[in-house]
Amino acid sequence: MTTPDAAAARVEVLIEQLRAGPDPRSALVADELVRCLVQLYGEGLRRVVERLGPEGATALCDDPLVESLLLVHDLHPAGPRERITRALERLRPRVGELDLLGIGDDGVVRLRAAGSRGCGSAQRSLIESAVRRVAPEAVRVEVETPPPLLQVTRRPG
Amino acid sequence: MSGPGLRRFTVAPVPRCELCATVIGEEHRHVLALADRSLLCACHPCHLLFQAPGAGRFRAVPDRYLALGPADGEALGVPVTPAFVVAHGEGERLVASCPSPAGTTECEVDGAAWDRLAAANPLLREPVADVEAIYLTGREAFLVPVDACYALAGAVRSRWQGGDGGPAVRHLLDAFLHDLRSRV
Incomplete structure (x- = not known):
């Protein structure tokens, strides 16, 4: 199934090809073409969501593709706090306890990982991509971790 | 950039140099394309490049009054x-x-x-x-x-x-x- 992310990746590859070509100006034209259509369809979606009202819009979000399109255009019926909290709940079995500390006016999402499983870089990127998926307006995701406990392991061998 | 993916197309474009596509500020200089007398937004290095007289197809627009x-x-x-x-x-x-x-x-x-x-x-x-x-x-x-x-x-x-x-x-x-x- 196609997704907005896959479509965006394809668009960026094509625009990059034009930018590297003999006339880089064509990349700017292509950029403007995409902008024209994305904004037109965005305006259409905005009117659809407006007509459906909050309940109808929430029902639309049952379809993951439609939900991600609503996110692209800032039309999702749930606010970022609600979306992020729900995403953290889904992550809990894999990364442990996570709290949303806040979303700054600067677009920085601050989280606290309290779980005993620590927070390695792989987990960090897992958390970050989960947050970005439901809150593309996030500029940065910061994860606070408690100071590491002294780990006692058996000497190998 | 306003966020990943298609979101960047939902807002006004970031101004770029029309000669080399580098991101430039709202305040920038221009270069005239002699072929069709169109103005192109230019970054500082590209503008400098076309300040030399008789420099081919493009000419930097000075800013003197x-x-x-x-x-x-x-x-x-x-x-x-x-x-x-x-x-x-x-x-x-x-x-x-x-x-x-x-x-x-x-x-x-x-x-x-x-x-x-x-x-x-x-x-x-x-x-x-x-x-x-x-x-x-x-x-x-x-x-x-x-x-x-x-x-x-x-x-x-x-x-x-x-x-x-x-x-x-x-x-x-x-x-x-x-x-x-x-x-x-």
Whole structure:
């Protein structure tokens, strides 16, 4: 199934090809073409969501593709706090306890990982991509971790 | 960038150099493409690159403003003032453009009349061909960069009302002249 992310990746590859070509100006034209259509369809979606009202819009979000399109255009019926909290709940079995500390006016999402499983870089990127998926307006995701406990392991061998 | 993926297309574009596609600020310089006399937004290095005289297809637009003293636009046969006079090519024809609801209306300036005017005021020979213009208010002349002329012509076209442009256009022209006087 196609997704907005896959479509965006394809668009960026094509625009990059034009930018590297003999006339880089064509990349700017292509950029403007995409902008024209994305904004037109965005305006259409905005009117659809407006007509459906909050309940109808929430029902639309049952379809993951439609939900991600609503996110692209800032039309999702749930606010970022609600979306992020729900995403953290889904992550809990894999990364442990996570709290949303806040979303700054600067677009920085601050989280606290309290779980005993620590927070390695792989987990960090897992958390970050989960947050970005439901809150593309996030500029940065910061994860606070408690100071590491002294780990006692058996000497190998 | 307003966020990942398609979101960047939902907002106004980040200004980029039209020669090398580098991201540039809202405040930037321009380069004139001689083939179709179109202005391209340029980053500082690209602008520098085309400052050398006779540099091929593109020419950097300078940013100097000068008061050139008195000049009688009517003696040139330019029908409307204000008007911009630009030399198309070195020692080639002079073209006067008048801002109008259709963009700019162009007419060729009578060479002999121009020579008489320039004999009285040698400063009129100062502008660099293609990229600098003489702005004629009717009584005075100013040297201005062509990108400023294009910007004024665009603003006039979008605000034109009725037969003579209306108060919005008069206000625009007054503000432009005021700005000119503060820069020279």
